[in-house]
Amino acid sequence: xxxxxxxxxxxxxxxxxxxxxxxxxxxxxxxxxxxxxxxxxxxxxxxxxxxxxxxxxxxxxxxxxxxxxxxxxxxxxxxxxxxxxxxxxxxxxxxxxxxxxxxxxxxxxxxxxxxxxxxxxxxxxxxxxxxxxxxxxxxxxxxxxxxxxxxxxxxxxxxxxxxxxxxxxxxxxxxxxxxxxxxxxxxxxxxxxxxxxxxxxxxxxx
Amino acid sequence: xxxxxxxxxxxxxxxxxxxxxxxxxxxxxxxxxxxxxxxxxxxxxxxxxxxxxxxxxxxxxxxxxxxxxxxxxxxxxxxxxxxxxxxxxxxxxxxxxxxxxxxxxxxxxxxxxxxxxxxxxxxxxxxxxxxxxxxxxxxxxxxxxxxxxxxxxxxxxxxxxxxxxxxxxxxxxxxxxxxxxxxxxxxxxxxxxxxxxxxxxxxxxxxxxxxxxxxxxxxxxxxxxxxxxxxxxxxxxxxxxxxxxxxxxxxxxxxxxxxxxxxxxxxxxx
Numbered sequence: 107x108x109x110x111x112x113x114x115x116x117x118x119x120x121x122x123x124x125x126x127x128x129x130x131x132x133x134x135x136x137x138x139x140x141x142x143x144x145x146x147x148x149x150x151x152x153x154x155x156x157x158x159x160x161x162x163x164x165x166x167x168x169x170x171x172x173x174x175x176x177x178x179x180x181x182x183x184x185x186x187x188x189x190x191x192x193x194x195x196x197x198x199x200x201x202x203x204x205x206x207x208x209x210x211x212x213x214x215x216x217x218x219x220x221x222x223x224x225x226x227x228x229x230x231x232x233x234x235x236x237x238x239x240x241x242x243x244x245x246x247x248x249x250x251x252x253x254x255x256x257x258x259x260x261x262x263x264x265x266x267x268x269x270x271x272x273x274x275x276x277x278x279x280x281x282x283x284x285x286x287x288x289x290x291x292x293x294x295x296x297x298x299x300x301x302x303x304x305x306x307x308x309x310x311x312x
Numbered sequence: 313x314x315x316x317x318x319x320x321x322x323x324x325x326x327x328x329x330x331x332x333x334x335x336x337x338x339x340x341x342x343x344x345x346x347x348x349x350x351x352x353x354x355x356x357x358x359x360x361x362x363x364x365x366x367x368x369x370x371x372x373x374x375x376x377x378x379x380x381x382x383x384x385x386x387x388x389x390x391x392x393x394x395x396x397x398x399x400x401x402x403x404x405x406x407x408x409x410x411x412x413x414x415x416x417x418x419x420x421x422x423x424x425x426x427x428x429x430x431x432x433x434x435x436x437x438x439x440x441x442x443x444x445x446x447x448x449x450x451x452x453x454x455x456x457x458x459x460x461x462x463x464x465x466x467x468x469x470x471x472x473x474x475x476x477x478x479x480x481x482x483x484x485x486x487x488x489x490x491x492x493x494x495x496x497x498x499x500x501x502x503x504x505x506x507x508x509x510x511x512x513x514x515x516x517x518x519x520x521x522x523x524x525x526x527x528x529x530x531x532x533x534x535x536x537x538x539x540x541x542x543x544x545x546x547x548x549x550x551x552x553x554x555x556x557x558x559x560x561x562x563x564x565x566x567x568x569x570x571x572x573x574x575x576x577x578x579x580x581x582x
Contacts, residue, residue, distance in 0.1 A: 121447040168442065177444050185441035196440050202429070203333045205436075209429040225425055227418065228334035228379045268432055269439035277431045282424055 109133050109143050110154050117158075123175025123266065126151045173265035174272060197240075197267060207233040208242065212264065212273070213282040216246045216257035234258065242267055335383035336422040338365060343419075350419060355394060355412065359387040390415065462544040462553055467513075470553050471530050474517045481521045492525050497532035501542070502557075510545070510556035 116129060130151045136142025155176050159169040168181050180188045188194055200208060207230050210222045222230045237243040238258075246259035260273070270276065332338045342361045343350055366384055369376050390412050505511060516533070520526050533555065536542040545554045 119445070121445050170442065179442035179444040182438055182441035185443070188443045194443055196443065199436055199440055200433075202433075205429040205433050206333055206425060209425045209432055212432070213425070213428065225418075225421055226334055227336040227383070227422065228377065267439065268435045269442070270435070276428075278424075278428065282428055 109146060110158070113151065113154055114158060117169065117176060117178045120177070123173045123177045123262070125175045126155065128175075129155075170269060171271050172269055173262040177266070200237075200242075201233075203228070203230075204233045204236055208237060208264075211237075211243055211258050212260055212276055215259035216249075217259075218249050218251070218255035218257055220255060222258075333426075334377075335380045336419060337426065338362065338380070339383070339419060340423055340426070350423070351416065353412075353416065355387070355391050359384075359391045362387055386415065462546045466546065466553060467534075467544060470513050474514060474530075475523065475526060477514075478517065478520060478523055478526050490522070490525070492528040494528055494532045494535060497525075497529045498536060500529070501532055501536055505542070505555070505557035507557050508559045510554045513544070513553040513555055516555060 112133060113129060116132060117124060126148050130146050130148045132142075133146045133151070134142050134144050155169065162169050162178075166181055166184055167178055170177050170179055185196070189196065203226075206226055207222055210225045211217055214221065214225075219230055219234055222234070234243070238245070240263075241261055242264045243258050244261050246257050248254045249257050264270075265272065276282075332341065339358070339362065342358060342365070343353060346354075346357060346361065348354060348358070363384060366376060366380060369380075393411070501516070504516070517526050517529060520529065533542060537544060541558055543556045543558055545556055546552070
């Protein structure tokens with residue numbers, strides 16, 4: 107495939123995960139003032155991506171499928187070497203409390219602070235702020251529950267940070283999404299219970 | 313960190329306590345340590361162990377989060393309740409299920425998420441070892457700003473000052489429920505400033521008493537700067553900012569005010 111080289115260059119230069127549809131569109135469109143491959147199909151791009159991934163396997167780079175797209179990165183076993191380069195920073199890892207908060211949000215989004223706190227049994231305002239600041243979660247809206255609390259959900263950066271293709275790839279997602287949520291501290295009748303259940307439907311990831 | 317408490321045991325304990333993310337985490341640890349079945353917890357033993365831990369934390373001069381104390385109270389309440397004969401319980405509780413189950417349910421639920429957090433942590437550990445290209449940081453270089461030109465930061469700083477004074481005025485009891493649109497305020501600004509004329513930044517907002525009106529006017533101003541209808545000027549650092557209506561918007565287009573402010577007005581989520 108003559109456009110395979112183009113694909114490789116695009117993935118190398120990209121600073122975010124590239125969806126196969128987007129890659130196919132670029133290939134069809136062609137370079138500035140030049141000729142593309144108008145017949146390239148998304149499926150062909152996917153096949154080529156799989157081959158590229160295999161070709162890279164013995165080398166210093168890997169191709170990962172994260173956050174709905176494909177992204178070239180350095181091989182994990184070489185991290186010690188890469189870290190020696192100036193200006194290369196890896197995102198800091200989350201603290202145990204932040205990871206717990208993250209887990210509750212990931213499986214139960216959209217979710218309010220009170221609901222996260224009901225599961226964890228501790229104040230979560232600090233960890234929520236940190237996660238929002240890091241762009242791993244975002245405010246997705248307001249709940250219909252009393253007080254119209256702010257709801258949180260994950261961002262594409264969450265998927266990238268944890269190397270996930272999509273939310274379905276979360277471990278044990280079936281079980282953890284089904285478990286009933288303990289009611290938040292404020293009084294609420296069966297009506298609220300229902301709303302919480304509704305609110306815990308997984309949000310469509312943009 | 314107090315030297316006289318430095319014993320091998322206290323060192324281990326400190327590490328351990330720092331590792332608990334909350335009272336539920338500590339309870340799970342104790343249940344496991346005591347080899348209890350989570351569905352069949354022995355409240356008396358658990359409460360005793362829990363309080364012992366808290367005491368040790370206090371001895372260590374560790375700040376104990378309020379939630380740990382609330383859990384201690386809950387445990388004591390649950391324990392005391394087991395000592396009461398059924399007929400002596402408060403009438404509203406006789407019908408209810410044993411509140412112990414509420415705690416057990418919470419513990420089971422929490423344990424699932426704690427495990428999920430552990431798995432996420434493992435994924436994070438692996439993927440934090442993969443480096444990808446990141447977008448280059450775009451930084452506005454102050455060196456590019458010539459004399460007489462106003463940066464976006466200066467504008468925002470001046471705007472914050474205006475907002476503060478508006479809030480003072482609002483406190484004085486002037487309220488307005490009028491709705492304002494950026495379109496209206498663009499017209500207002502163009503009316504207020506005939507071509508070539510200038511006005512002090514603060515004076516533009518002088519008559520306004522609501523936060524909303526000031527914000528919308530500021531947005532209108534940024535939009536006009538982007539469209540090169542208005543120019544923000546400043547004699548020097550810390551000097552007052554002047555807003556001038558351009559005489560000929562196409563020819564009279566200073567680079568910094570146009571570019572910088574234009575980008576910022578697009579990016580800022582208001």
